[in-house]
Amino acid sequence: MKSTRRRTIVKDILWVIAAIGLVAMIARFIRGLGATTALNDATPWGLWISFDVMAGVALAAGGFTIAAAVYIFHLEKYHSILRPAILTAFLGYVAVIVGLLCDLGLPWHIWSPMIHWQPHSVLFEVAWCVMLYTSVLALEFSPVILESPWLQTPFFQRLARWLKWFTLPLVILGIVLSTLHQSSLGSLFLIMPFRLHPLWYSPILPVLFFISAVALGLMMVTLEGFVSAYLFDHSPRLDLLAGLGRAAVWVLWLYLLARLGDLAWRGVLPAAVEGSWYSFLFWAEIGLGGLLPASLLSLRQVRTSPAGLITAAGLTVAGLVFNRLSVGGLAIFQTSGTSYFPGWVEFAISAGIVAGAGLVFLFLAENFNVFNQTGAHVASRPSPFDRPVFDAETRLYQGQNWWDKVSRRTFFLVPVVAVGIALLPAGGVGGQTGLHTPARAALGWTVMRINGNRNGLGVTFDHVGHQQRLGWAAASAGSTCIDCHHLNKPADEATACWECHQDMNQPASIFNHSLHQVELGGNASCGECHQAEHTAGAAKACAECHETMMPQAGEARFNNLAPGYKDAMHGACLPCHQQEAETQGKPELGRCPACHKFEDDATSPQTHIAQRD
């Protein structure tokens, strides 16, 4: 059958997108938000909030609109598109929740709003409404599952009868919840007038969000009607879809009136013609998702032709999703000087979730009476949950296992997953990119200035000298480039200075008393250092003999850039030590042995450093 073949191709494509999305999702949960997304402190909300959540919820508005038309307004002819509309809405909300789980920093706390109430928060209200409405949609759709021939047990039938009692209250509850949170998604932005451009920020954002969601919901159902007609080989119910178009005309013009009227009322209209990026964005959005489809749908010829309806519906969906993207990100001021463009993982997960929802829709549509057709064709289908039966005569298993249907796709799942992994950013594979240590060349590339803690200061690093001491690049010398430039460290992280110079902050035991004795001539030389009293405390300062060991004026700053290793270490400790030696009246603090001690000394600088940290 032609439609079966079409569905197979569509499912294959959806499988590929979903599989790559799954790889991206695994990377996001293993490596964290910072490593896999472009989100940052200046733009904490990105594609997942504006597309997956805000546009996703609006796209699922068809559920409550059609339910209201059928049950409240008794427009019985729309009953045949009610089930796919409810299913689309349900899957839309599940997709929203999955997207949200990816976006939340602590997704395992998603239950938190149920326990910790904060009713002043718009997001608290949205959370509750989404949670309740998803449950309502599941209940509204459950009769379709319960009526399937494979669930004809007394328990499920009793359940189905109970549910029917609650149809009307459920529908009304669904409409109330939808009205509240469709509008509240706009209210989310009321608290940030400083972020949103005035062409989008408006006190009536919630109203605009609600009206546009109704239009979006109607047009999404229209579009979905055409797609499923194409995929399932039944002719689209043009009379119904044209009726949706007629309703959408009113809603779209109302939306445009409210939107433009509000701008005029607040006197912001001049901003729409100032020729800035925001004004172009505004007209693109208003034209695509408002003026153009509203004008098209106002024409009877367009409404009654499939091509016209598809065009208008496509424009509305694209334009109003565009609107959500604008409010969620494009029209938000980037005041802090950092920018945001969604990362690959964000795109892959968003597309993967949509593809996954599409696959579930196709699965349910193929195995349950989603299109509300007369029972025969569905009942004749084998249950997807039936196990193959062993046939004793042929000694073969009869019937198809669900796994057999999947196995064809698992064949190309492996390369797809490989492609997905290959496409991951470095952070998605190796974790958070190592903190980049800026190194700048000084003095013709032989000496580098390394700014390790990025505080603007730094130390000079003699690269050639290190190369020389370690034996150049020759492997035969036993020491090569890899001593410092490891491959087993994430990203560009090189070896820190302290990894070799482990004595950097440790007590040094360089003062060797007996060696000094020998060098200076035995017992006769005591007076060389212990000039007044023969005690350690009254000894000469090291610098009095070893003049070059101390930083001298002009030497401390190498090439006016940064001190070298020795000077840097002296510079880090000495000023404070000398100051304290004076102010505290403890001269020994300012002397060399304060740091350069014998190893067995109890009050080593090691403990001093540890305390500081």
Next chain:
Amino acid sequence: MSHASAVGMLIDVTRCIGCNQCVDACAQANNLGQDTPAPQDSPDGLSARRWNTVLMGPAGRYVRKQCRHCLEPACVSACPVGAMHKTPEGPVIYDSSKCLGCRYCMMACPYGIPRYQWDALAPLVRKCTLCYERLQAGKWPACVDACPAQATIFGTRRELLAEAHHRLETEPRRYLQTVFGENEVGGTSVLYISDVPLDFLARGHLGHEPLPALTEVVMGKIPPVALGVAALMGGLYWIIDRRMRLMGGHPAPVEHEHEIDS
């Protein structure tokens, strides 16, 4: 406890010498480590590991930037679970056990203060807490203790406002005649006096109205809207259903649903 007796800080920009000791003291008191974010990651120098920073303001003035501990904080109003919390003593603090990581507080803050631990697998929101734990132990915030020039002083908001106005009056030529934070977004617990305008600390122009008031307007309408929509839908159903039954020929819709759904 009223706002006036809540504690805060007064920062005198004309006295700051830019020594960064408050930054170091903050890092030590809160165990933040010695990490300075790269300029491209954080132009203002604030990060999850650096809750306090000294910026180069207009005319070469050093201006501290950290949480303002607003009297009507947008972050507290935005948080869906009450993880952000305004204590009666004044500081706005954060309870990570409630947080679900939605980052609405970061979106809502008019000063762009809360920062996220993007590199963590269980990331938390981080910001200045006015050293709430030290306050409870009877100590001043670490940055106040560390300031060698008394450019940052600590006290109740009432005392600080009085001191600020006293300084503005006694040395009118030294200061702009305004206390930054006295009225902005409903007032903040951290106040500034300065000889240069400090508008660059905020994201865009902020009025005197507390930001949460903008959502309160809408949130207050939720119960009537919910009841109204429910009543409207129920009423419409009843009227249309009755009219259709009176016109005859149509079965009662509830039975009708049975028919369609079964």
